[in-house]
Amino acid sequence: MAQAIELIGITKRFPGVVANDSVNLSVEEGEIHAICGENGAGKSTLMKILYGMQQPDAGTMKVDGREVRFTSPSQAIDAGIGMVHQHFMLADQLTVLENVILGAEPTKAFGRIDFEEARSHLKQVGEAYGLTIDPDDLVEELEVGERQRVEIIKVLYRGAKILILDEPTAVLVPQEVEELFRNMRGLKNDGATLLFIDHKLDEVLAIADTITVLRDGKTVATVKPDEVTAHDLAELMVGSELPTPETTESTVTDVVALEVDSLLVVDLEDRVLVDDVSFRIRRGEVVGIAGVEGNGQAELVDAVLGTRPVKSGKISLMGEEITLIPVRERREKGIGYIPQDRHREGLLLPAPLWENAALGHQTQEPFTSGPFIDRDGAKSRTEHIRQEFDVRTPNVEVAAHALSGGNQQKLIVGREMTAGPVVLLAAHPTRGIDVGAQAEVWDDIKAARALGMATLLISADLDELIGLSDTIVVMLRGKLVATVDPATVSPRDLGAYMTGAKQESA
Amino acid sequence: MAKIPAWLRWSLYAAVGVLVLTTVQGFDDTDSLTAAGSSQSMLRWAVPILLAGLGGLFAERAGVVNIGLEGMMILGTWFGAWGAVVYGPWWGIVLAVLAGGMGGLLHAIATVTFGVDHIISGVAINILAPGITRFLSSEILTTLEGGSITQSPRVPGVGTFTVPIFGGGNIGTWQSPDFFGWIAAREWFLVSDIASLAKGLMTRISWVSLIALLLVPFVAWLLWRTRFGLRLRICGERPQAGEAQGINVYRYKYIGVVISGALSGLAGAFIVSPELSGIYLEGQTTGRGFIGLAALIFGNWRPLGVLGGALLFGYPFGIGLRDLDGSASHSLILVNAIGLGAVAIWAATRRKRGDAALALALGLVAAGWYLLSDTLPDVWINILPFVIVLIVLIFFAQRLRMPAADGLRYRRGEH
Known part of the structure; x- marks a missing residue:
């Protein structure tokens, strides 16, 4: 088969680091090719080079057998390469149609946008690849999976035959991941070449035709999924043994450290964000909250921390009510906080x-x-x-x-x-960090738990939730809708609870 | 409400507004609130606010907060006056637009290229502009007959026209009937008041006012129907998304901010024209650039809304301008009281207790003030319009939405 993309000896240096060190990559036409590696292994830099966002210091790139040199994304687009960014490149207040045609607007005289033409082209692309979406919806009204679909349509709209997907599953729940994979296979059958970055190994093994592993900016291996196990891949990525979040024995005590009773949190427009939530966390216990983002988990954490006013209900720390005391005093009394967005709230x-x-x-x-x-x-x-x-x-x-x-x-x-916090509020403590750092954070939480720290854990990584938690509660539209035992629940079931597809049997 | 077309919605608001004015006039036994002269003077005041607001719209839709509108307007007044005196009125306008545009360019260089905080750059321009004009005055205006370091000679205007048939303007040499004037004279309740205000808007309008009004639909079309507009707006919403599609974000930001300055410059030219002052005076912009920003916010970053804001804010200024004995401004206090009462009820139905209480309290103060006095002292005539702007913004600004990336520094390649 022909080579859709061939990279030979790509090197990219930044002050102090070599992000890519003579990377070789060869992607066949019509395959799904996965790029794996820890954070900082150089995957994103490589994709940015391929998409013209950055220029390599050395090496050659070939697209469809022709040598190319991109100085901007528009050249990559012209060569038939499209990029689906991990952080969606969409404007929330614009419509789907406006977002899709941006930069490739069909126009009539005086630069007027030909909205009819745009609409029919969008419809045609959608039908060709089996992706449907209402062009007049505002992006802010869409679910995460739908937004991703808009991103993919955006790329296809420009006639891309080679799609780069940067960690496309990072923001999705398992059901949405399956939908995405169906779409990816559909695209492949329609002749597209897909290159995607991921570090969830079971996903990579499930979807990829070929896998290339990067470590420290170098290509360490190119393998077929049926030749390797997830364990092998992980060792290739890390260069050593694979860590797991699993905790061994229970350290749960009888002392209640944090008690939340009938907590109600509303926003400025009186919409309910956290709806009558009650739970307790004992010393040495980790309570995980599972939920699709935006179902009130973040607001719950804010309320316990004290950065968001509580409408009614009661929060107690070691038996002492703290519902109305300011954040600083709560912190002094022993509430630790790992924010979900370290750049905005952590540093x-x-x-x-x-x-x-x-x-x-x-x-x-x-x-x-x-x-x-x-x-x-x-x-x-x-x-x-x-x-x-x-x-x-x-x-x-x-x-x-x-x-x-x-x-x-x-x-x-x-x-x-x-x-030495009494209660730790950990919101996505390992989001966006590599396997090595992730393992260290897990170890830290486990160690503190053994010493009697109570932890409220929020995570989108279901393996992490299941592995670290002593109890998992599921949050949906502000309510706690189910309590599950991490020892017996599967990520699939958990995902079903999270989307409301499955309800707790009474 | 969302399904009613914007123009109809705003027309309804306007009709209700006139109804209130008419009613209040009934109490005070005057016609100064709905006289043709009032709406004429409102329009004269509204035009600079509208132009500055549309200027702000271009900048902020491209993601750059332009608090330097005031300074760019000051440049417009000086160059507008000087150009008009030396080369003729239309040259004055051209020079004012260019000078304002240069102010915008400076702001763009600072904020877009060098990533200076938008507010800091804007404030710097507001401080710089009067300095520049003062210097230029001392060098140039003092050499002109009738000019001095703080003022210019009389500034000629570009002329006015009156709409035929409706406003009684001439067609050729034939004086056409004056339809609205005729209705206004009938003293029919509300209808005559609306006609009177409408006549004011059609009589002796400056060509610049006409341009400003026509800019409203044009800008709406440009920003929402064209490729240029979509690309400019993405810079204010999510510049990274634009960059990823090969759009030169810096260029669009530059264009937006320069247009912003040019429109402010045009506003300045209007201020010195005979429709408003007929002379350049130091310090004569009196914060109209900022009020333009207020109109932009009130109008929710949309052209028609900016027009609404400009008329709303222009009205009390226009009334104050004509109000020699303080009686019209006095009536205006009652209008405010009624308006605040309406806000209080509206806030109460949405269970915004804080807002409702504040509006009620302010409304009661206004009502009490109205009842306990007959006229307004001079100083209050001048202050009242600003107070109205402030109160309007307090209640409206919280439910509006500005472009998502407005005011944020954008660097290519950063996320």
């Missing part, structure tokens, strides 16, 4: 690490001396976190944005753990 990116390490604990030892910040104390504590939690940084004076995502997360986890 001050331009500030040095030691200042970041003081965040949330700025009123406590060793960060203060009297009314002042204790710089030396803060720095030595940060140094301690750096060593204990394996934060890879030259020193504690560097700015937080200089660290990779995994190291930033380890700093946050270290910051919270060293303070």
Whole structure:
């Protein structure tokens, strides 16, 4: 078969790192080719080079046998390459149609957009590939899976034959993943070539025709899915043994650390976000909350932390009511917090690490001396976190944005753990970080759990939820709709509860 | 409400507004609120606000907050006056547009190319512009007959026209009938008031006002129906999405901000024209650029809404301008009280208790003030319009939605 894409010796250097080190990649026409690797292995850089967003320092690229050199995405688009970004490149307040035609608008005289032509072309593309969507919907009204479909249609609309999908399953629930895979197979049957990045190995094995593994910017292997197991792949990716989130024995005690009773949270327009939620977490227990994003989990965490007002209900920490006390006092009483978006809520990116390490604990030892910040104390504590939690940084004076995502997360986890919280609110603690850092975060949570920390865990990674939690509750439209035992539930069933397809039998 | 076409909805609002004005006039036994002269003066005040608001629209739809509208408008006043005096009125307008556009270009260079915070750059331009014009005045205006360091000689205008048939304008040399004027004279309840206001909007309108009004549908068409518009709007919503489709985001931001400045410059030219002042005076923009921004926010970042905001905010200024004894402004307080009462009821039905209580309290203050006084002191005539702008924004701004990436620094390749 012909080669749709051939990359030979692609090298890309950034200040201080070699993102791609003579990478070779060969993708056959009409196949689904997976690129696997840890975060920082160079997958995204490679895809950006292929899509013209970045230029390689060395190496050659061939598309359909012809040597190419892209200096912008529009050249890649002209060559028939389309990219489905992990973070959707869609404008929420524009319609599906506007989003799809953007940059490839059919026009009449005076630059008027020919909306009729656009509509019929969109319909035609949709029918050809079996993807349907209402062109007049605003993107903000769409589900995550539908938005992804818009992204794919957008690429097909431009006549792309080679599709790059950057971690397409990261934002989907299992049912949506199946839908996506059906669509991907459909596209393949219609002659498209698909190149996708993923680090969920069972998914890769399920869908890919060929798998290329990257590690530290180099291609380490190209394999067929029937030749390898998930375990083999993981070892190829990490270069060592595979970590798992599984906890061994229960450390649950009888002491209730956090009790939430009939909690009601509403937004400014009085829409109910958290609806009559009650649960308790005992010391040494991890309670996982499963749910499709946007079903009130984030608001629940905000309410417990104190950053969002509570309409009614009661929150107690170690038997003491904290419903109405401010965030700082809750933090001082022992609530630890790993935010879901570390850049927005977890760190001050331009500030040095030691200042970041003081965040949330700025009123406590060793960060203060009297009314002042204790710089030396803060720095030595940060140094301690750096060593204990394996934060890879030259020193504690560097700015937080200089660290990779995994190291930033380890700093946050270290910051919270060293303070010895009674209750830890962990929202997506391993989102977007690589397997190695993920394993370290899991170990940290497990260790603290063994010492009696109570944890409220929110995660979109169902394996993580099942592996770490002692109890899992499912949240749907603000309500807790089911309680399941992680020892017996499968990710599939959990997904069914999350979408409401399955209800708890009374 | 969403299904009613925007123009019809705004017309309904306007009709209700006139009804309130008429009723209030009944109490005060005056016709100053709905006199043809009032709407004429409202339009004169509204035009600069509208132009600045549309300017703001171009910038903010492209994702750049332009608080420098005021400064760009100041550049427009100076160059508009100087150009009109030296080269003739239309040249004044051309120069004002160019000068405003240069102000916009400066803002674009700072915010788009160098990533300066939009507010900081805008404030800098607002400080810079009066300095530049002062310098230019001292160098140039002082050499002109009748000019000084703070003012220009008389500025000639581009002329006006009156709509025939409806407003009694001439067709050739024949004076056509004055339809609205005739109805206005009948003193029919509400109908005559509307006709009177309509006549004001059709009598002796400056060509610039006409251009400004025609810009409203044109801008709506340009931004929502054309390729240029879609690409400009993506820069304000999700520039990364535009970049990923090969759209040069920087270029569209530049275009948006320069147009923004040019429209502000045009607003400045209008301010110095005989329709409003007929002279360049230092400090004469009196915050109209900011009120243009307020109209933009009130209008929910849409052209027709900006027009609504400009007329709404232009009205009290227009009334104040004609109000020599403070009686019309005094009536306006009652209008405010009624308006606040309406807001209170509206907020209460949506269970926004805080809003309802605030509106009620302000409304009661206004009503009390109205009852306990007969006229408004001079100082309040000037302040009242600003207070109205402020109150309107307090209640309306919270339910509006600006472009998603408005005011955010955009760097190519960053996510």
